[in-house]
Amino acid sequence: MIVAHDEIPASPGLTQAVILVTGGASGIGRAIVEAALASGARAVAWDVDAAGLAACAEACGDRLRTARVDVSDESAVAGAMAELAGSAWAPTHLVNNAGIIGRRMALAEMDPAEIDRVLAVNLKSVLYCTRAFLSGRAPHPAAAILNLSSIAARTGGMPGNALYATTKGAIASLTVAAAKELAPAIRVNALAPGVIDTPIQGDVFGDRGKVAEIASSIPLRRPGTAAEVAAAALWLLSPAAAYVTGTIVDVAGGR
Numbered sequence: 001m002i003v004a005h006d007e008i009p010a011s012p013g014l015t016q017a018v019i020l021v022t023g024g025a026s027g028i029g030r031a032i033v034e035a036a037l038a039s040g041a042r043a044v045a046w047d048v049d050a051a052g053l054a055a056c057a058e059a060c061g062d063r064l065r066t067a068r069v070d071v072s073d074e075s076a077v078a079g080a081m082a083e084l085a086g087s088a089w090a091p092t093h094l095v096n097n098a099g100i101i102g103r104r105m106a107l108a109e110m111d112p113a114e115i116d117r118v119l120a121v122n123l124k125s126v127l128y129c130t131r132a133f134l135s136g137r138a139p140h141p142a143a144a145i146l147n148l149s150s151i152a153a154r155t156g157g158m159p160g161n162a163l164y165a166t167t168k169g170a171i172a173s174l175t176v177a178a179a180k181e182l183a184p185a186i187r188v189n190a191l192a193p194g195v196i197d198t199p200i201q202g203d204v205f206g207d208r209g210k211v212a213e214i215a216s217s218i219p220l221r222r223p224g225t226a227a228e229v230a231a232a233a234l235w236l237l238s239p240a241a242a243y244v245t246g247t248i249v250d251v252a253g254g255r
């Protein structure tokens with residue numbers, strides 16, 4: 001059946017949305033917070049970086065709420081969500097963005113403590129925050145979860161970063177599984193950024209200044225910006241992507 005234009009319901013947009021962004025104090029997370037506010041939504045930023053959160057709060061005003069939350073700590077996540085649930089700040093959308101590269105290690109030298117740390121921050125956190133979001137969220141007609149995977153999920157990442165790539169691959173799998181389980185109430189998608197010029201690149205290349213050197217290996221001949229990733233994020237979170245779920249969208253300049 002073809003639906004006439006005047007039968008398509010009016011888009012509620014994101015003006016009534018509260019978008020919870022983990023790792024919201026820096027880089028891509030901060031850019032998503034700013035794009036969310038620019039779209040008319042309110043935002044909640046969770047991060048371990050208290051100074052970064054304070055700077056973000058000062059720049060963003062009273063439509064942003066911040067909290068110091070270590071998303072690798074299940075009880076901290078549950079406690080922080082309990083403070084939002086049932087209030088005007090109960091999230092309608094979740095962006096699982098917090099992540100770390102971890103120490104560069106050869107497979108033969110993998111340190112069990114570092115394995116646990118990277119899995120907890122990058123992967124278990126997504127399960128913890130998703131679970132908490134499902135219990136504490138406020139309904140919204142365009143409810144959505146967005147996860148940050150990486151093209152490293154397919155390429156294996158930089159030498160010595162197998163653990164990071166593993167977590168990003170698992171996030172891609174989890175995204176598809178969650179999209180099926182949570183449909184039709186909540187759409188679930190992921191972004192797979194390529195090389196984006198944010199502070200995390202200091203840990204990838206040892207020196208953030210080296211990011212530009214990789215430009216020749218990128219078809220668009222430059223690293224991406226956090227704002228460019230945020231633009232894709234806002235589209236996936238918005239009603240404009242109402243028929244998009246279970247997808248992993250590259251924002252990688254063709255890399």
Ligand SMILES: NC(=O)c1ccc[n+]([C@@H]2O[C@H](COP(=O)([O-])OP(=O)(O)OC[C@H]3O[C@@H](n4cnc5c(N)ncnc54)[C@H](O)[C@@H]3O)[C@@H](O)[C@H]2O)c1
Binds near residue numbers: 023151194
């Ligand atoms: N920058 C890139 O090139 C790139 C590429 C692919 C994927 N990504 C992914 O995008 C996401 C954001 O990365 P970014 O480039 O903005 O990095 P970033 O280092 O600028 O920001 C990451 C944020 O996560 C926070 N964080 C770290 N551990 C945390 C924890 N336990 N609890 C709460 N917050 C925590 C940090 O304090 C920081 O504010 C990550 O998941 C990363 O893997 C980035």
